Amino acid sequence: xxxxxxxxxxxxxxxxxxxxxxxxxxxxxxxxxxxxxxxxxxxxxxxxxxxxxxxxxxxxxxxxxxxxxxxxxxxxxxxxxxxxxxxxxxxxxxxxxxxxxxxxxxxxxxxxxxxxxxxxxxxxxxxxxxxxxxxxxxxxxxxxxxxxxxxxxxxxxxxxxxxxxxxxxxxxxxxxxxxxxxxxxxxxxxxxxxxxxxxxxxxxxxxxx
Numbered sequence: 001x002x003x004x005x006x007x008x009x010x011x012x013x014x015x016x017x018x019x020x021x022x023x024x025x026x027x028x029x030x031x032x033x034x035x036x037x038x039x040x041x042x043x044x045x046x047x048x049x050x051x052x053x054x055x056x057x058x059x060x061x062x063x064x065x066x067x068x069x070x071x072x073x074x075x076x077x078x079x080x081x082x083x084x085x086x087x088x089x090x091x092x093x094x095x096x097x098x099x100x101x102x103x104x105x106x107x108x109x110x111x112x113x114x115x116x117x118x119x120x121x122x123x124x125x126x127x128x129x130x131x132x133x134x135x136x137x138x139x140x141x142x143x144x145x146x147x148x149x150x151x152x153x154x155x156x157x158x159x160x161x162x163x164x165x166x167x168x169x170x171x172x173x174x175x176x177x178x179x180x181x182x183x184x185x186x187x188x189x190x191x192x193x194x195x196x197x198x199x200x201x202x203x204x205x206x207x208x209x
Contacts, residue, residue, distance in 0.1 A: 021062075026055035030062050037069055045069045060089045064096055071103055079103040094123020098130065110137040128157045132164060136171055144175040151175070166195030170203070177207050 021027050033048035049066035052059055067082030083100035087093060101116030117134040121127040135150030151172035158165045173188030186208035193200035 021052070021056045021059045023056045023059075026052040026059055026062070029055065030059065030065070033062070033065065033069075037065070037072075042069050042073050046073075058089055060086050060093075063089070064093075064099070067096075067099060067103070071099070074106075076103040076106045080107070094120045097123075101130075102133070105133060105137055108140070110141050113137045114141075128154055129164065131157075132168055135168070135175075139171055139175055142178070144179050147175045148172055148179075166192045166197040166200075169195070170197045170200050174203065174207075182207070 021030070029048045029052035033045040033052065036042070036045035036048060046066055046069050049062045049069065052062040053066070056062070063082045063086040067079040067086065070076075070079040070082065080100055080103045083096050083103065086096045087100070090096070097116040098120035101113045101120060104110075104113035104116060114134055114137045117130045117137070121130050124130075131150040131153045135147045135154070138144075138147040138150060151168040154168035155165060155172070158168070169188045170192035173185040173192060176182075176185030176188060179185075186204065189200050189204050189208060193204060
């Protein structure tokens with residue numbers, strides 16, 4: 001019952017024109033890679049980002065966006081390797097911490113993911129999505145109180161898509177049930193179900209009947 005993982009678009013979309021390198025050929029490969037990502041030619045994009053890195057081994061955006069592309073292909077370990085390299089070059093890149101956190105989450109390295117999501121929160125005014133996914137990581141580590149704190153924040157603060165807030169109700173409901181707060185947990189699951197959150201009705205049948 002994993003629910004839906006919501007990905008912050010800015011974390012996962014490479015932008016042509018953003019790469020910084022003095023090597024013109026590396027920049028050309030990089031821009032070609034970004035163009036191929038937009039056309040969903042992910043393998044071709046990885047090829048071009050790799051060529052850019054060979055031309056300029058310190059081309060941080062090429063590592064970042066190759067990692068992004070590997071993430072799209074569900075090569076999460078490969079993505080983590082690229083994000084690690086990018087963070088060696090610039091340890092304070094908040095977005096890359098966020099990207100790496102998503103990849104770590106997907107390989108069930110929840111403690112590392114929590115650390116990266118927490119770091120990423122320091123670099124954005126809209127940290128609500130990070131609280132949402134960090135809460136899920138805490139849930140999987142059975143830190144139910146910590147998870148509830150994150151989902152409380154999401155429910156208070158979220159002004160975006162309704163499904164994000166309904167997801168917070170869903171996960172908070174499960175956390176409460178695991179803490180023995182069945183009635184309150186089932187109330188949250190009902191709110192999630194009313195908003196059409198996937199798995200909410202199934203959870204109600206399992207825990208609340």
